[in-house]
Amino acid sequence: MVDSPVEELESSELGTKEYWETSYETEIQNYKSHGDVGEVWFDEDSQLRIIKWIEKQEALICQDDAIIDLGCGNGMMLVELAREGYSDLTGVDYSPRAIELAQAICTDQDMCITYKVVDLLDRTDVMTLGKFKIVHDKGTYDAISLHPEDSKSMRESYMQSVDQLLKDDGLFILTSCNWTQLELVKSFEKHFSLYQVIPTPSFTFGGTVGNVVTSVVFSKKTKQ
Ligand SMILES: C[S@@+](CC[C@H](N)C(=O)[O-])C[C@H]1O[C@@H](n2cnc3c(N)ncnc32)[C@H](O)[C@@H]1O
Numbered sequence: 001m002v003d004s005p006v007e008e009l010e011s012s013e014l015g016t017k018e019y020w021e022t023s024y025e026t027e028i029q030n031y032k033s034h035g036d037v038g039e040v041w042f043d044e045d046s047q048l049r050i051i052k053w054i055e056k057q058e059a060l061i062c063q064d065d066a067i068i069d070l071g072c073g074n075g076m077m078l079v080e081l082a083r084e085g086y087s088d089l090t091g092v093d094y095s096p097r098a099i100e101l102a103q104a105i106c107t108d109q110d111m112c113i114t115y116k117v118v119d120l121l122d123r124t125d126v127m128t129l130g131k132f133k134i135v136h137d138k139g140t141y142d143a144i145s146l147h148p149e150d151s152k153s154m155r156e157s158y159m160q161s162v163d164q165l166l167k168d169d170g171l172f173i174l175t176s177c178n179w180t181q182l183e184l185v186k187s188f189e190k191h192f193s194l195y196q197v198i199p200t201p202s203f204t205f206g207g208t209v210g211n212v213v214t215s216v217v218f219s220k221k222t223k224q
Helices: 017-034 043-056 076-083 096-108 123-127 140-145 151-165 181-188
Strands: 066-070 088-093 114-117 132-138 166-176 192-198 202-205 208-211 214-220
Touching: 017 096, 043 076, 043 132, 043 166, 043 192, 043 214, 066 076, 066 151, 076 088, 076 096, 088 096, 096 114, 123 151, 132 140, 132 151, 140 151, 140 166, 151 166, 151 181, 151 192, 166 181, 166 192, 181 192, 181 214
Parallel strands: 066 088, 066 132, 088 114, 132 166
Antiparallel strands: 166 214, 192 214, 202 208
C-alpha cells in the first residue's frame, strides 16, 4: 500500500459539463440521423467484462436488485444489463443531453430504465435517489478528476455521494483509465474496502506490467 497521497491529474476539458453537453448534442444528432448510439467508453469489451462479473455473483446479486449507473452517458451499460434480465435500473448524468439520448435509445428499444438528470456533486440531488445494491461507474470518476478547478474536493464529494447511494451490503464497481488500482484503493479507503479486482487486459513495457483500464469492486467500510 502506498502511504503518500495520490497526485492530482492534469485538468482537461473532459472535466467540464460544457464539453459533455456539446458532445452529447452531436451524438443526439447522429442517433436521430442514422441510429448511431454513440461512444461506449473504454469499449464494449470492458462493459461486457463487468456484466459477466455481475452475472457470476448470483449468490449476492439478484436480477431485481437496484442498480444505478453514475454518469450513464448514452445508457448502453444499462441497456445491456436490461437485455440480461436485470430489472431495477437507474441511470444518472448531469448532462441533460446525455439523458435525452439515453431515454430515446431506451424508448426505441422498448426497455424500462429510469433516467434522471443529477449532478453527483450536488448532495441535495443525490439524496433524492435512494439506495442501491450496485453502484456502477465507468469513466465518470475519471471525468470528475479532470475538472479544472479543485478536482480534489470534487473527488471527495463524489465519494460521499457514492457512500450515500450504496446499501450497507452493496458493491461499488468502478472502471478507470486514469487511475491505477493502488491509487483507487488509496483514494477510496476512507469510505470503501477493496472487495475484488475484475481482471482487464495488461501490457508489459520496460519490464513493468500495466493495464489500459482498471476495474475494481469496493464494499462499504463498516462504521465504528
Ligand atoms: C467518460 S463519460 C462515460 C459515459 C458512460 N459511463 C460510458 O461508460 O460510456 C463520463 C460521463 O460522466 C458524466 N459526468 C461527469 N461529471 C458528472 C457529474 N458531476 N455528475 C453526473 N454526471 C457526470 C458526463 O456527462 C459523461 O456522460
